[in-house]
Each structure stands twice: as structure tokens, then as C-alpha cells.
Amino acid sequence: MTEFVRYCRHRAIRSAVGGIGLNLAKPELQDKQVEHMLDYLKQEEQSSDMPPIGAKYQLLLYGALHAPIISKIYGHMMFSLERIKKFFN
Structure with a gap:
């Protein structure tokens, strides 16, 4: 069970930092939702x-908590990549 809990925490951290970045690029979440994710990430940090969580997500974790511009750039990059994928499909 310990490994399963570790895996769940790993996925939750990665999802939260990605969600925060995407929300900074295109706000869709409620303030309470973002606050909840940030509180969780502070606790994990x-x-x-x-x-x-890997180097990329370690950087995004730092960005989410201490340098939001990093998260915002990531969010814009993800939206741009999605547009490119849709264009070629």
C-alpha cells in the first residue's frame, strides 16, 4: 500500500503543478480550487x-509556489502545443 500512496502523491503533485500553469495561461478554475492546489503543494514541498517527481515537475513546483511566471510560460506552451496538434490532425 505504501507504494500506491507514493504513486498517488506523485500524480497529484504533477497534476496540480500542470493545472496551475494552465490556469495561469487561461483562467478557468475558481480561486478556491487554485488555493487548494497551492496549499497541497506547499504541504508536499x-x-x-x-x-x-522529476526535474521538469520540480521546476514547475518551484514556479507554482515561488515564481508564477515559470508556470504561466509552461501553461502558454501547453496551449500552443495543443493548437499545433489540432492543426496537424
């Missing part, structure tokens, strides 16, 4: 046993 301070945790002594945060699961490994």
Missing part, C-alpha cells in the same frame, strides 16, 4: 518524504 515541506514534507520530508515527498515522492520523486
